[in-house]
Amino acid sequence: MPGYEGWLSLAQQLRPAGHHHINGVDEPGQASFTVVSPRDGKVLATVADAGKKEVDLAVAAARRAFDHGPWPRLAPVERGRLLLRLADLIEEHRAELALTISLEMGKPITDAHDIELRAAINTFRWYGQLADKLVDESPRTALDSLALVTREPVGVVGAVVPWNFPLTLASWKVAPALAAGCTVVLKPSEFSPLSALRLGRLATEAGLPPGVFNVVAGDGPTAGRALGLHPDVDVLAFTGSTAVGRHFLHYAADSNLKRVWLELGGKSPNIILPDAPDLDRAAATAAWGIFFNQGEMCTAPSRLLVHTSIASQVTDAVIAAAQALRVGDPLDPSTQMGPLVSEHHLGRVLARIAGAARLRTGGERTLASSGGSFLAPTVFDQVSPDSAIARDEIFGPVLSVLTFDTVDEAIALANATEYGLAAGLWTADLSTAHQVSRALRAGTVWVNCYEEGDLTVPFGGMKQSGNGRDKSAHSLDKYTELKTTWIQL
Template sequence: MPGRCRSDRDRSPGPRRCRRRRAGPCGGGAVISTFRWYGQLADKLTDESPHTAPDALALVTREPTGVVGAVVPWNFPLTLASWKVAPALAAGCTVVLKPSELSPLSALLLGRIGTEAGLPPGVLNVVAGDGPTAGRALGLHPDVDVLAFTGSTAVGRHFLRYAADSNLKRVWLELGGKSPNLVLPDAPDLDRAAATAAWGIFFNQGEMCTAPSRLLVHSSIAERVTEAVVRRAEELRVGDPLDPATEMGALVGENHLSRVLDHVTTARDEGARLRTGGARTLTGTGGSYLSPTVLDRVAPGMRLAREEVFGPVLSVLAFDDLDEAVRLANATEYGLAAGLWTSDLSTAHRVSRALKAGTVWVNCYEEGDLTVPFGGMKQSGNGRDKSAHALEKYTELKTTWIQL
């Protein structure tokens, strides 16, 4: 889930400047900015009048698709809801929002705020419930015209099936990721690259589908970069998420923690080397805490290099040349995001084009704002959130041909 980058123009502090984002993906600033941005765009949508033969007039109008079902996950529940609700409302659609059963309260509050702000009854609706019940009902409902979903690839497939079994509604998916972060020997600042790599995988406990979970680093600098990441991991303060000094909190629950630990165990059994972490911590608190984890000597065929872990677990893979780096980066079913660290402008352009990812960050990670689209390739999904392009998901083009 997703490119939880700085969605507002007030660029919140990145890893170089602050260890906690004030207006980052989980903060209210991003949500407020999203609604303001699309509110300002709503009256600027234009239709078209293509040049045709002299005896005809052609009009292309953009019309709302109708009822939008928006299903969002638990890791950034309000930000991801705003990325779907705001453009859908701006396009003139009505919305049925279904939050995760693990994080329904912010969506219910959003619905109440919408009512207090003057939205007519039925324009913004919030339906709480679990996926097999409420999510499935939205997917199969014949009066839902569009389904916008952020979550796992497995559940995304369910929504495609629901569409096939009902009214062939359009389904827009933002799914999982196994994002590579390529560090070349000519990176402008190796220490910054390492610090950003650590920040990216441990932010929000790694429960973020754009998390740079695969660190691809040139063999000549692999040990130096890995050691720097390990030092940062061991410095991180893990604890109560309500404590302002905490840098990494608990995972969402025990079942998820068990799955993440299983990935670590399997990786070690397959030959990966555990550099730090890999075990529960703060066991006396009752929370599902995992120490920040780094494994190197990871081979491309290992499960850890192929599957999304969705936790604070970094796999380090070494490469010897640029072609090998690109092959490793693209050797996954996902294509959500990627990072690249180089001082060479030509390399930056060539590699960015070669990477199969919806977003490529060069000499940074998780940067951006609402002017740029966000979404994935391959099994990371289709369609785009953010930017004016998000409106394409919630509008239909109608051609009217008038013979003069």
């Protein structure tokens, strides 16, 4: 991987293309918007802005490709080979894509290259390898009958993804949909469209037929709404805020009752019990979890629930870790935390934390002379469970520390939120690990770790954190229909 000077040089040479990618070719569109880099506040690129016309073109291309094209009719092993070829191309362009992500949304380049791109490459490879491993069913019936249960692609999939993990979250939706034989229209966030547009071109280069994978750039109220309301979209898969998820449910009700799969917000608790096997590691992981990706993660462990007997020790360790973090230029490989995605988002976070509780560190803008949208890593303690900072998703590097005296109290605090995406638990007792994990209303529970796992396990939320699952073979449920064929012999 290049050093700091190398990345700076590559950034000067980068010329990201901002056209939509529809039916295998670039489409300039009728309007445009600018992408501003949160690194320095400068315009990074001008990008085509999709309105209803462009969305209609993309959906029509996907519809033709599904109804009349070869993709759903290809042998699954052939679809898999093309997805594997796409994974290879993403790996070949790994540095370019990592640089694009770092510039468009502020992710530290080391994280973009080593974590984000690794996830995208592995996802396309995993589903490419899975494509021909799916099996249909033939239930046992009476001897004069034959029953078949077949899994068939659902049709045209609209995928709307956010800016915080532009390629990871896109790949979690696009790869299984394509493996199932669906065609896709992807709408990335207007803050991070450039990496997704490049992905669309790489898919065409890999050999995916025209119309199978289309990418349109635009905002949610226009392009996202048009996709959600479109009668030729059979499934809508969305990752983003709970408020916007509600809009997509309305769009489905007002159009063709398309299925809507939602991965929404989170306010994840991270519970540390006194018998945690390694308190230093627990504290270090708590700090890493909330400050990784600038805290711009739905699963970020933004609520640290710590037993009163160890609260001071753990909180002090987290504060020390926060103050030791290298906040800086995301193109510097030594940077551990970059800027927030935009000036607007920085202002929103600052407004939400003003006077929230006892501030222990951070809470203010930093590196203002760079022109970037940087916030110092922030820790509050003595947080009231009923306060907004303990209940609302902030989506920034802001940690709220709450204390408890009993395990039952910890469970009650953890579940006292409308969200249910993820949770962490630190204990050396096996029975406690099982009992508390079962009691937590969350789609994922990490025990003595955080943010671990691979593509073999599903990911998604409970309560207002959404429905359905990304990752694993279970994700195919979102993009397939079960058909029963009963044959009288």
